[in-house]
Amino acid sequence: MPDTLLHAIVPAGGAGTRLWPLSRRAAPKFLLDLTGAGRTLLQQTVDRLRPLTGDGVTVVTGTAHAAAVRAQLPELGEADLLAEPSPRDSMAAIGLAAAVLARRHGDVVVGSFAADHVVRDTAAFERAVREAVAVARAGYVVTIGIEADHPSTAFGYIRAGEPLGGAGTPTARRVVGFTEKPDAATAAAYLATGEYRWNAGMFVVRAAVLLDHLAAERPALHAGLSEIADAWDTDARPDVLARVWPDLEKVAIDHAIAEPVAARGGVAVVPAAMGWDDVGDFASLAPLVPPAGDGDVRVLGAVADVLTVDAAGALVVPGSGRTVTVLGIPDAVVVDTPDAVLVTTRAHAQQVKQVVDQLRDGRDRLL
Amino acid sequence: MPDTLLHAIVPAGGAGTRLWPLSRRAAPKFLLDLTGAGRTLLQQTVDRLRPLTGDGVTVVTGTAHAAAVRAQLPELGEADLLAEPSPRDSMAAIGLAAAVLARRHGDVVVGSFAADHVVRDTAAFERAVREAVAVARAGYVVTIGIEADHPSTAFGYIRAGEPLGGAGTPTARRVVGFTEKPDAATAAAYLATGEYRWNAGMFVVRAAVLLDHLAAERPALHAGLSEIADAWDTDARPDVLARVWPDLEKVAIDHAIAEPVAARGGVAVVPAAMGWDDVGDFASLAPLVPPAGDGDVRVLGAVADVLTVDAAGALVVPGSGRTVTVLGIPDAVVVDTPDAVLVTTRAHAQQVKQVVDQLRDGRDRLL
Numbered sequence: 026m027p028d029t030l031l032h033a034i035v036p037a038g039g040a041g042t043r044l045w046p047l048s049r050r051a052a053p054k055f056l057l058d059l060t061g062a063g064r065t066l067l068q069q070t071v072d073r074l075r076p077l078t079g080d081g082v083t084v085v086t087g088t089a090h091a092a093a094v095r096a097q098l099p100e101l102g103e104a105d106l107l108a109e110p111s112p113r114d115s116m117a118a119i120g121l122a123a124a125v126l127a128r129r130h131g132d133v134v135v136g137s138f139a140a141d142h143v144v145r146d147t148a149a150f151e152r153a154v155r156e157a158v159a160v161a162r163a164g165y166v167v168t169i170g171i172e173a174d175h176p177s178t179a180f181g182y183i184r185a186g187e188p189l190g191g192a193g194t195p196t197a198r199r200v201v202g203f204t205e206k207p208d209a210a211t212a213a214a215y216l217a218t219g220e221y222r223w224n225a226g227m228f229v230v231r232a233a234v235l236l237d238h239l240a241a242e243r244p245a246l247h248a249g250l251s252e253i254a255d256a257w258d259t260d261a262r263p264d265v266l267a268r269v270w271p272d273l274e275k276v277a278i279d280h281a282i283a284e285p286v287a288a289r290g291g292v293a294v295v296p297a298a299m300g301w302d303d304v305g306d307f308a309s310l311a312p313l314v315p316p317a318g319d320g321d322v323r324v325l326g327a328v329a330d331v332l333t334v335d336a337a338g339a340l341v342v343p344g345s346g347r348t349v350t351v352l353g354i355p356d357a358v359v360v361d362t363p364d365a366v367l368v369t370t371r372a373h374a375q376q377v378k379q380v381v382d383q384l385r386d387g388r389d390r391l392l
Numbered sequence: 393m394p395d396t397l398l399h400a401i402v403p404a405g406g407a408g409t410r411l412w413p414l415s416r417r418a419a420p421k422f423l424l425d426l427t428g429a430g431r432t433l434l435q436q437t438v439d440r441l442r443p444l445t446g447d448g449v450t451v452v453t454g455t456a457h458a459a460a461v462r463a464q465l466p467e468l469g470e471a472d473l474l475a476e477p478s479p480r481d482s483m484a485a486i487g488l489a490a491a492v493l494a495r496r497h498g499d500v501v502v503g504s505f506a507a508d509h510v511v512r513d514t515a516a517f518e519r520a521v522r523e524a525v526a527v528a529r530a531g532y533v534v535t536i537g538i539e540a541d542h543p544s545t546a547f548g549y550i551r552a553g554e555p556l557g558g559a560g561t562p563t564a565r566r567v568v569g570f571t572e573k574p575d576a577a578t579a580a581a582y583l584a585t586g587e588y589r590w591n592a593g594m595f596v597v598r599a600a601v602l603l604d605h606l607a608a609e610r611p612a613l614h615a616g617l618s619e620i621a622d623a624w625d626t627d628a629r630p631d632v633l634a635r636v637w638p639d640l641e642k643v644a645i646d647h648a649i650a651e652p653v654a655a656r657g658g659v660a661v662v663p664a665a666m667g668w669d670d671v672g673d674f675a676s677l678a679p680l681v682p683p684a685g686d687g688d689v690r691v692l693g694a695v696a697d698v699l700t701v702d703a704a705g706a707l708v709v710p711g712s713g714r715t716v717t718v719l720g721i722p723d724a725v726v727v728d729t730p731d732a733v734l735v736t737t738r739a740h741a742q743q744v745k746q747v748v749d750q751l752r753d754g755r756d757r758l759l
Contacts, residue, residue, distance in 0.1 A: 046717075332755075334746050345714075348732045348758055350413075350747050353740030354721065361733055365715040366726070368735050373720030379701050380717050388699075391715055 029081040031158050031229065032133050033074045034122040036115060037067055037086040037094055037140035043306035043377045045384075046365040047342060050392055055141035056093050059304055060313045061325055066304070067140040068097055073147055074138060077154055081133075083107060083126065084140070085118040104129075104258070110266055113273045115226070116246065116281040120239055124254030127232040134161045136229040137278070143313055145300025153297035157229035160189065160197045165293040166238065166286050167229040168200065170222025172298040176212035179305055179375075181205055181224040181279070185294050200292040203284050222294060225301055228278060238282045238291070246274045246281070307358045308374035311340040338371065365391050396448040398525050398596065399500050400441045401489040403482060404434055404453040404461055404507035410673040410744045412751075413732040414709060417759055422508035423460055426671055427680045428692055433671070434507045435464055440514055441505060444521055448500075450474060450493065451507070452485040471496075471625070477633055480640045482593070483613065483648040487606055491621030494599040501528045503596040504645070510680055512667025520664035524596035527556065527564045532660040533605065533653050534596040535567065537589025539665040543579035546672055546742075548572055548591040548646070552661050567659040570651050589661060592668055595645060605649045605658070613641045613648070674725045675741035678707040687722075705738065732758050 041047075041054030048054040055067045062069065071082055083105050086094050091108040095101060107122055119137045126135055136154065144150045157167040170183045186199040203224060207215060215221035228235075240247040249269045256265035286292050302309050310325075317324035320337030330343035331351075338356040343349045345363045356371040369377065384391050408414075408421030415421045422434045429436060438449055450472050453461050458475040462468060474489055486504045493502055503521065511517045524534040537550045553566040570591060574582060582588035607614040616636045623632035653659050669676050677692075684691035687704030697710035698718075705723040710716045712730045723738040736744065751758050 332747060332750055334743065334750070335740070347712075347730070348751075348755060350732065350734050350736075350751075352734070352736035352743055352747050354724075354735065354737060357721075357735060359733070359735050363714070365717065366728055366733060367717050367719070368721065368724060368726050369717075369719035370721060373702070376701065376719055380699060380719050383699055383701070384715075384717075388715060 029079045030077045030134070030155065031161075032081040032083065032126050032130065032135045032232075033078045034119055034126075034135055034137045035067070035070055035074070035082060035084045035140045036118045036137060037084050037090065038109075038112060038118070039139075039141055041141065041304075042381050043375060044304070044310065045377060045381045046362045046367050046391065047344070047360055051089075052093075053090070053141075054304065055139075056090065056097065059310055059325065060143060061315050065097055066143065067094065069144075070138060070140050070142070071098060071101075073144055073150060077151060080105075083122050085109060085122050086140075087112060107257075110270050112275075113270065114275040115278045116239070116243070116276045117250065117273045119228070119278050120235070120246065120250045121253060123232045123235050124250050125257045127236060128254055128258070130232075132231055132233040134158050134229060135232050135235065136161075137227065139226050139303070141304065142225065143300075143302045143304055145313075146298070149297055149299035150301075153295050153299065154227075154229065156194055156197060157227075157295045159193045160191070160293045160295065161229045161231055161234075163191065163194075164231065164234055164291075165189075166234065166283060166291055167197070167293045167295060168283065169225060169227040169229070170294040170296045171225050171301045172296060173216055173221060173223050174298075176209065176216045177223065178206055178209055178212050179309070180303070182207065182212075182215055182221040183224050183294050185220050185222060185296065189293055194295075197293045197295050199290060200283075200287045200294045202287055203279060222296055223301070224279070225303070226279070228283065235282070238286050242285055243274060243276065243281050246276070249273050306374035306377060307340055307360075307369070308371040311338070311358075311371060314340060340371065396446045397444045397501070397522065398528075399448040399450065399493050399497065399502045399599075400445045401486055401493075401502055401504045402434070402437055402441070402449060402451045402507045403485045403504060404451050404457065405476075405479060405485070406506075406508055408508065408671075409748050410742060411671070411677065412744060412748045413729045413734050413758065414711070414727055418456075419460075420457070420508075421671065422506075423457065423464065426677055426692065427510060428682050432464055433510065434461065436511075437505060437507050437509070438465060438468075440511055440517060444518060447472075450489050452476060452489050453507075454479060474624075477637050479642075480637065481642040482645045483606070483610070483643045484617065484640045486595070486645050487602070487613065487617045488620060490599045490602050491617050492624045494603060495621055495625070497599075499598055499600040501525050501596060502599050502602065503528075504594065506593050506670070508671065509592065510667075510669045510671055512680075513665070516664055516666035517668075520662050520666065521594075521596065523561055523564060524594075524662045526560045527558070527660045527662065528596045528598055528601075530558060530561075531598065531601055531658075532556075533601065533650060533658055534564070534660045534662060535650065536592060536594040536596070537661040537663045538592050538668045539663060540583055540588060540590050541665075543576060543583045544590065545573055545576055545579050546676070547670070549574065549579075549582050549588040550591050550661050552587050552589060552663065556660055561662075564660045564662050566657060567650075567654045567661045569654055570646060589663055590668070591646070592670070593646070595650065602649070605653050609652055610641060610643065610648050613643070616640050673741035673744060674707055674727075674736070675738040678705070678725075678738060681707060707738065 184201040186201040314323040336351040342360040360367040551568040553568040681690040709727040727734040
C-alpha cells in the first residue's frame with residue numbers, strides 16, 4: 026500500500042433516476058457496472074483512489090446500501106463505512122466523515138469523490154489530486170475543475186481567477202465563483218472565455234479547515250455533526266445518531282461552504298482534463314460503453330442478445346436474456362430488464378426522469 | 393344455421409414474417425388475436441363466413457397447425473379440415489379443397505377466403521359475396537375487388553372493365569387483367585383512373601368451372617389433385633398423399649387461373665368497400681388495434697403495462713408481463729415477448745423481414 030496522501034471520502038448515494046430502468050432504488054447507479062469494465066462505478070472509484078490514499082478510503086452511504094457496499098468492497102475496513110440513517114445531502118455526509126476522520130487521525134487532508142462518476146484518464150486524475158493536496162495543505166478549499174470540452178447544460182461551472190503561483194502548485198488558480206447549471210447560450214459563452222471549468226464535486230481540504238468553515242457558515246449543522254462524530258466510535262453512536270441526525274440541515278457542500286468561502290478568496294481550483302463524466306443519463310453513458318457492430322452501436326451486456334439494423338449510434342442494454350432487435354431508429358436507447366423495458370433516444374435522455382415520475386403513481390415497485 | 397349459399401375454403405397458412413416477434417412459426421398470424429377482439433383472425437374469418445355458408449366451411453392448413461386450428465374452431469367437422477403435408481402454394485390448397493368438395497357435394501359454388509385478413513364491415517362483405525355467388529353461377533371466376541383508398545404498394549391490383557349487366561349482379565364488371573404489386577408512382581396512377589381494385593385473393597367460382605380451368609391451364613397439377621381428391625375420403629388417402637403431394641407444382645391461384653382466364657374474358661370482379669386489410673405488417677396492424685391513452689397510441693394487450701410519453705401514433709404490444717415505456721419516439725413500434733423484443737417505427741414496418749432474415753442465421757429458435 027502507498028502512503029496516505031489524503032483520506033478519501035466517497036459519498037455513495039443518488040438514485041440515478043435518468044438511468045432507469047438500469048438504476049433502481051435497490052441497485053442505484055454507483056452499485057452498477059455501467060461501462061462493461063467488470064467493475065462497478067463504486068469499485069472503479071475506489072480503485073482510482075487507492076494509489077493516493079492507501080487504506081484511507083471512507084465510504085458514506087445509506088443504511089439500505091451498506092451491505093451491498095461491503096459486498097462490493099470486501100477490503101473496506103469495518104470502521105471505513107459510515108452508514109447514514111437517512112439522506113441529508115452532501116454537506117452532512119462529507120462533514121460527518123471529515124469530523125470522524127479528524128478525531129481519528131488529526132488534521133489530515135480529506136477529499137470527496139462521488140462514487141458514481143467515471144474518470145478515463147487515471148494518471149491525469151492522480152496528478153490533479155496530488156496538486157490539490159499540496160494546495161489544500163496551504164489552507165485552501167480546493168476543487169478540481171474539469172476542462173469543459175463542450176457547452177454542457179448538465180453541469181455547474183467553476184470560474185477560475187488568477188494563478189495561485191505557489192511552489193509545487195503550477196496550475197492552481199483562485200476561484201472567482203461557482204454557477205448553477207447554465208442555459209445553452211450561457212454555457213456557450215462560458216466555454217468561449219476559457220475561464221470556466223465543470224464542477225465535478227471533488228473537494229480537497231484539510232479536515233480542520235473544512236470544519237472551521239462549517240462552524241462559521243452553518244453553526245447548527247457543525248454542532249450536530251460534532252456531537253455525532255464525538256459519539257461515532259463509542260457505544261453512544263446509535264442513540265446520538267437517532268436523536269441528532271434527523272434534524273440536520275439538508276444542504277449541498279457547494280452552497281454551504283464552496284460558494285461563501287470562494288467569495289472570500291478561500292477556494293482554489295486545479296484544472297484537469299481527465300475524461301471525467303458524471304454518467305447522468307443514457308446520452309452520457311453511451312460513449313462510455315464498448316462499441317459492438319456497425320454504425321457505432323453500443324451494447325452494455327451480452328452482444329449476442331442484440332441485433333440492430335439501420336440504428337447507427339444506438340445504445341442497447343440487454344438485461345433479461347431476451348433478444349433485443351432495433352430497426353430503423355438511429356440513436357435509439359433500449360434498456361431491457363426482467364420487469365421493465367425503456368425505449369427512447371439519446372436526444373430524450375434527460376426526459377427519462379418524466380417517465381420515472383409517472384411510474385411513481387401506481388408502479389412504484391418498478392423504481 | 394343458414395342455408396349453404398357457398399362452400400367456403402379457408403387457406404390457413406403464411407408465416408406473417410413482418411409481424412415477428414408476434415407471429416412465429418409455431419403461432420402464425422392466423423392463430424393470433426391481432427385486433428384485441430378476443431377472437432383470432434382465423435376465428436373472425438369463420439365467424440364472418442358462417443351466415444353465408446352455414447356448416448360449409450373447409451379449412452386447409454399444414455399438418456403442423458391442424459391441432460391448433462381444431463382447438464380454435466371446436467365446431468369444425470372432422471371432414472372439414474384438410475391437412476397439407478407440406479406447403480404447395482394457393483393453387484394446390486384451393487384446388488384440393490374444390491376437388492374434395494366437388495366429390496362430396498357436386499358442382500357447388502366455392503369461395504376462397506384467407507384466414508389471416510381483417511374485414512371491418514361485415515355487411516358489405518356479405519353483400520359482395522352474395523353478388524359474387526350470383527355471378528359465379530353464370531360460369532365466371534369471380535374475384536372481390538377491394539376499393540383502393542390509398543396508393544398502396546403492398547397489394548396486387550385488379551383492373552375492372554365494362555359492367556357485366558346481368559340481373560341481380562348490379563356492380564359486377566369484367567376483369568381486364570391483374571397486376572403485381574406496383575411501385576408508388578404506378579399505384580398513384582392506378583388510383584387516379586378509378587378502374588383498379590386491390591386483389592384480396594377472394595375468388596368465388598363453381599367447383600366444376602375452377603377444376604375445368606385448372607385442367608386446361610395446369611393439367612399435371614389437375615391430375616395430381618384429382619387423384620388425391622379421389623382417395624381423400626378413403627383409406628388410401630395417406631398413401632396417395634405421400635406419393636403425389638410432394639411433386640405438385642407450387643403456384644399461386646392468381647397465376648395458374650385468374651390471369652390466363654381473365655385474358656380470355658372469363659373473370660369478373662365485384663367491387664366492394666368493406667374495411668379490408670391483409671394486416672401485412674405493423675403499419676397496417678396499428679389502425680386495427682384499440683387506441684389507449686393520448687396521441688393515438690395503440691396498445692395490443694394489457695394497457696396497464698404500457699407507459700408512453702411524447703410517442704404519438706406508437707403501437708405497443710406488451711406480451712411478457714413487463715412494463716413497456718416509450719419516450720420521445722412518435723410512431724414507435726415496440727413488441728415485447730417472453731424471448732424477444734422488437735423496437736422499430738411504423739415507417740420501417742416492411743423491413744422487419746430483414747430482421748427476421750438475419751435471425752435465421754444462428755437464432756432460428758426465435759422464429
